[in-house]
């Protein structure tokens with residue numbers, strides 16, 4: 001988990017919202033990143049309806065884990081209740097991302113899990129990317145759907161039926177990476193499906209790839 005303080009998280013969230021734009025995951029203002037403030041039962045999240053170009057560290061909103069405003073001149077994202085529910089019920093989660101990225105949301109519109117047909121999916125998601133229930137915005141419905149779906153999966157991403165993507169991570173940067181990778185594999189699986197039937201990877205190979213990626217890959 002990140003050890004950034006509140007000021008550091010505010011700055012990091014401005015940069016991470018720019019990553020959503022850079023990777024083509026958002027239209028207009030529809031997408032948000034939040035981060036848990038370590039050890040404080042607080043979260044930092046995007047202000048509602050503010051364009052990504054206009055975000056500053058000071059404009060970020062601090063809320064408690066019930067979604068109540070603690071510090072900020074602007075209203076928090078309309079998805080705050082969902083982010084807060086996830087932090088309350090998943091203590092290992094330090095960052096949450098929500099987007100309506102196109103290819104992943106197309107799978108969500110069909111309520112179809114993205115099958116594990118690429119080694120990159122086995123690496124990052126450890127299997128298929130699951131579908132969560134249809135849920136209306138505002139109360140705990142979306143957050144509960146995310147938590148109940150991800151609790152039984154290795155995937156850090158869930159496709160909420162008829163809606164879009166939620167991703168989680170040990171910190172906000174990891175959750176953004178999962179959102180970028182989710183859209184990437186959603187696009188490739190869509191292209192594969194459009195020309196034929198993608199071939200699943202055997203479960204034993206999925207397990208081995210996922211284990212290697214988590215424990216061996218990258219800089220140690």
Ligand SMILES: [Zn+2]
Pocket residue numbers: 098099100163164
């Ligand atoms: Zn949404």
